[in-house]
Amino acid sequence: MTVTTTPTSSGVVLTPKKRTFKKFFNDTGWRHLVGIAVGIYAVFPILYVLSNALSPTGTLTGSNKLFQAFSLAGFERVLSNPDKPFGAWFMNTMIIGGVVAFGTILMGGLAAYAFSRMRFSGRRVGLLSLLLIQMFPQVLAVIAIFLLLGAIGDVFPVLGLNTRTGLIMVYLGGALGVNTYLMYGFFNTVPTSIDEAARIDGAGHARIFFTIIVRLVFPILIVVGILSFIAVTGDFVVASVVLSEPDTKTLAVGLYEIIANDRAADWGAFSAGAVMAALPVLILFMALQKYIISGLTAGAVK
């Protein structure tokens, strides 16, 4: 029990132990209890899926005994099924997520720079329309996206349905929106005197952006990049509508199909796939935690 290992500081030496515990409990002890309870709630599904992935059986019943057996059979099954090419899905997801994240940083950053540093007619309207448009999720226009990509694919097969490039273009349609707004706020905190100094030294505006500003606003670029990566890799609707061939699918679409059919659902294979799918995102998130939290809380505080 955590609560019994009370740290006795020199200030409470004279008081009886019982009161120390009570004081500790009222002060921080109960906080630890809450932390442990909520911590279990938060982490349990992930432990469950991990145990499931390492269980030799593919059924749900078999996975209810947590960490009772160890086997890599689930991984083997998910990696070797030619009808459900997990490797291809993984690569597709990483490529699509990576390209869109990069494109979003680049296009959103450029737009935010213009809004933050330049004064032009239509600036206010532009910012407002971005704010409005971002309220409309692309999910709602998924039918139109489907038909539009179908039409594009008739002329340019590499950009149509069932192509990574087609899906990337669709996602890049949402690159401005909320991201520009987030970056715009951060760009405004960078003093303009820096730009002015560089301009006096003879730097053009492109040079100022790519060599000076980008470094100063790096934290927000990271936040936007990872948020868009997470959004893209987690998207099901648009991806499932655009991608229908087994080889072109993303993890969200493919993994869903592994367990979509209740009777033939292989939960062992799914869990192994889920562990592998979640790992890059989890690692990325944990490594960049500092930036993400500061980015999110900056949005709240303003």
Added chain:
Amino acid sequence: MSGRVNVRIGPFITKLILLGMFDALAVYAIFLSIQASNWIFVTVIAVIAVAFNWIYLRPGANPSKYLAPGFVFLLIFQVFVIGYTGYISFTNFGGGHTGDKDQAIASLIAGGQERVEDSPSYPITVVKAGGTFGFLVTDDGEALFGTATDPLHEAPKAVMEGGVAVSLPGYESLNFQDILNNQKAISDLAVPFSDDINDGTLRTQDGRTGYLYLSHLSYDADADTITDGRTGTVYHDGGKGSFVSESGDNLKPGWTVTVGFENFTKALTDPTIRGPLVQVTIWTFVLAFVTVFATFFMGLFLAIVFNKPHMRGRKIYRTLLIVPYAFPAFLGALVWSGMFNRSYGFVNEVLFFGADIPWLTDPILAKFVVIFINLWLGFPYMFLVTMGALQSIPAEVEEAATVDGASPWQIFRLIKLPLLLVSVAPLLIASFAFNFNNFNVIYMTTGGGPKIEGAGSNIGHTDILISMVYKIAFDGQTRDYGLASVLAILIFIIVTIITIISFRQTKALEEIN
């Protein structure tokens, strides 16, 4: 300074190279579009290309250089598709009505084709170029050539051998083994006999002999009717996107026409849609509202709990608590759906000692489960956000209130919470809008089920508006894009109202100067 020259020339050359590559691509794309006679694409690409050249070749710093790339994608894949959705809602677009009238006629006639008794047969050679198969046909000692899209025409360059055309320059003639390997593609291949679709097509079973297939349907262009040769029934354009007979039989497929407000009327009056639609709309609001409320208060509670300086292990707790936020949401939802499985899931088997509780198949329980999972997915975000907002409230505020004799609860309720809400309100509204369209959590856990009795398209008790749209458009037998677009528009309108209210409430407008 010597550097100044480089500063000007370097970027300029980069710019020229990039623009040159872009222009080359644009020209190529325009050629492809002209080939496909897609004049809309030609216009759009040309406009974009001219605009980009004009923007980037003008001297000086101007904002359009920075805005153009993002805005092109935004205009096509966000703004245009919203407008296009509006257009679709006024059409009968969907299963059976996907193309234009000519395509429908062609497909009707092709669909009615069969080999007629003693119809003529021809010796053929299957040839191939690229991925396209074609027939080289010998008719009265003359060589003819055609593919699926290119009707039979004379091929004077064909090489004859023993009175039969055997090869054509530029094409590879298939031998027996090749034919076996491509059996399906070859037996599916139908080469139009002439430009007139009523003349039928040539098909082959064995790759050596082609038979003329004729349709029992024929199209009369002057009268704009289709006649069924077997029954003598005459079908005419019914004005609603399909050919209709006197007795009211529709020929399928039809084509796309605008139907005015028919889809809107259908959504509001058809009992298999109206009832479920009302139910789904209410549930969508309930889900979004309860989710925001529950995640916010749980996040806030945890933020208060851990907003204690010098508490040990604070970082560890924080890391544990944000794990659900870092775990891909669709996976989280799928894992929970497995744990709530009625027969084998962890919740019933272990937590309830083998009880048989229908978590995902009972209308009420399924709703609770969905909210529970949404809470798991959403509280970490609120925790992080409220934590940041709490820390930004100056300590003096609390001290002053304490001096005035306020209790901690009073301080929280009367001072901290209002301050907190001011800064967090925009995020709460954004979260509401997000959960309003939180498709993943519904589709991945309950799939929208259990089904509402008497509802069309498999609409279920936990379906929210957006999953209902998806089901009507992409699930099941009848794909009704028109009706689904009507529902999408309905959501657009609701979201717009939320947006306007949120602007009013948070005065976000005033922050933009």
